[in-house]
Amino acid sequence: MPIIETKDGTTxxxxxxxxxxxRPVVLxxxxxxxxxxxxxxxxxxxxxxxxxIAYDRRGFGRSSQPFDGYDYDTFAADxxxxxxxxxxxxxxxxxFSMGGGEVARYLGTFGAKRVNRAVLMAAxxxxxxxxxxxxxxxxxxxxxxxxxxxxxxxxxxxxxGKGFYGVDKGRDVPQPVLxxxxxxxxxxxxxxxxxxxxxxxHTDFRKDMAAFTVPTLIQHxxxxxxxxxxxxxxxxxxxxxxxxxxxxxxxxxxxxxxHAGDVNRDxxxxxxx
Numbered sequence: 001m002p003i004i005e006t007k008d009g010t011t012x013x014x015x016x017x018x019x020x021x022x023r024p025v026v027l028x029x030x031x032x033x034x035x036x037x038x039x040x041x042x043x044x045x046x047x048x049x050x051x052x053i054a055y056d057r058r059g060f061g062r063s064s065q066p067f068d069g070y071d072y073d074t075f076a077a078d079x080x081x082x083x084x085x086x087x088x089x090x091x092x093x094x095x096f097s098m099g100g101g102e103v104a105r106y107l108g109t110f111g112a113k114r115v116n117r118a119v120l121m122a123a124x125x126x127x128x129x130x131x132x133x134x135x136x137x138x139x140x141x142x143x144x145x146x147x148x149x150x151x152x153x154x155x156x157x158x159x160x161g162k163g164f165y166g167v168d169k170g171r172d173v174p175q176p177v178l179x180x181x182x183x184x185x186x187x188x189x190x191x192x193x194x195x196x197x198x199x200x201x202h203t204d205f206r207k208d209m210a211a212f213t214v215p216t217l218i219q220h221x222x223x224x225x226x227x228x229x230x231x232x233x234x235x236x237x238x239x240x241x242x243x244x245x246x247x248x249x250x251x252x253x254x255x256x257x258x259h260a261g262d263v264n265r266d267x268x269x270x271x272x273x
Contacts, residue, residue: 006058006081008069013062014055014082017042021051024088025271028079029054030097030122031196032157032185034061037096040260041267048268053091055082057102059192061184070195072203076105083114092117092271096256097227098200100125108208117271118212121219121263122227122253125236127204134204136231142201146194153193157185163225166252177257209239216243217270219263221251244270 004012015035025045027038035042035054046052056063058078059070079102083091093115095103100123107115130136148156161181165173185193218240220233229247237245246266251259 004055004082004085006078008066010058010066010069010078011064012055012058012078012082014053014086015042016086017052018046018049019051021046021049023049023271024051024053024091026079026083026088026091026093027052027054028093028095028099028102029057029060030099031200032060032188032193033181034184034187036061036184037181037256040256041094041264044264045268045271048272050271051088053082053086053088057099057192059196060188062187065189065192067191070192071199072101072105073109075102075199076109079106080110089114090116092119094119094121094267094271095123096121097253098124098196101200101203101205104205104208104211105203107211107213108205111211112214115214117214118216119219119267119270120216120233120236121267122221122224122255123218123232123236124200124205124227125232126206126209126239127235128200128227128231129202129204137201137228139201142197145197145201149190149194149197153190154182154186157182161185164252165254165258166223166225169223169225169252171252171258173258181254206239209236212240212243215270215273216240217266218243218245219248219255219266220246221248221253221255221259223250224253224255226253
């Protein structure tokens, strides 16, 4: 079932691999990518006997591009529609970057009746924005991103990709990987791209953290310049009782590629445990 329609008529592109596998794993991609970013995880998980589901968020990849609906309540409802229509139970939900917000809001809204594990990988949880009661990133950071995207989206993502993988800090990343990442970013709608900056930059997930009643793994690189670790992973771990925090020295935001060996080792062991 490559296409699933949501309640508002949006169509979502879904990969559903190894449907006879056990212990389903649902992979939720980050911004501004799509389900293909899980290149180094999805096939390996399926080959280990898991059913693997990965989908393109509305406005991204091969999913339709509505003008509205780019908020976490809608994203969580989209995820719920996928789990219901594919009759997914006892799943591990894995959210990368802004996808971690989907996992959090899904659990906060729909509970864990279909979920037995959760993974937050380089995630935006629990709250990125600096406020009077929270030490995060200033609102100007997100406003500047939107301004840059609207002015020249292609050039903006050329620079963003270098920070994403740590190239701007001297990490050697193959040019084809950077080009592939740029291609995924440019497949998204311009509207969805900018609206999602508002969503992941301004959404407070702190209350959703209380809904993490299943075993949870938090993975983050200490050289992440996109979602800095000092305002993300440790704070999330403190709010989720019993969460396991794995920090990868020198890893940038795109650790699913740059540190795939270490990340996959911990991820695979956790979802199979």
